[in-house]
Amino acid sequence: MRTGHLYARQYDNIFWIREPNPPGYRVPIADSVKLLAKNVRLERVMRGWSQETLAELAGLHRSFVGAIERYEHNVTLATVEKLAKALDLSVAELLSPHTFNR
Numbered sequence: 001m002r003t004g005h006l007y008a009r010q011y012d013n014i015f016w017i018r019e020p021n022p023p024g025y026r027v028p029i030a031d032s033v034k035l036l037a038k039n040v041r042l043e044r045v046m047r048g049w050s051q052e053t054l055a056e057l058a059g060l061h062r063s064f065v066g067a068i069e070r071y072e073h074n075v076t077l078a079t080v081e082k083l084a085k086a087l088d089l090s091v092a093e094l095l096s097p098h099t100f101n102r
Contacts, residue, residue, distance in 0.1 A: 041069045057086035
C-alpha cells in the first residue's frame with residue numbers, strides 16, 4: 001500500500017514502513033565484495049576453468065558463480081569457504097588484495 005512518499009508492506013500483521021530509494025539509487029558495493037569477485041574470476045580464469053567447472057567443484061550453481069563475479073550477490077561466509085576450497089586457497093588468500101601477485 002502506498003502512502004505519500006512512504007510505503008508499507010504487511011507481513012504477518014506487521015507493517016514495515018520505509019522511504020523509497022531515490023530514482024537511480026544503487027546500494028553501494030562493499031570493497032570486500034568487489035575484491036572477492038575479482039579474485040574468484042582471476043583464479044578461475046588462471047586455471048582455465050569455466051564458471052560451470054568452478055560451480056561444480058564448489059557445489060554451487062553456475063549462474064550463482066557468474067553473479068558473484070559480477071558483484072550481484074553479497075555471499076555468505078559458507079559460500080566463500082566453498083569457493084576457497086574449490087580453488088585450493090584459504091579464505092584469507094581469496095579475500096586478499098594480493099592474491100593476483102602470487
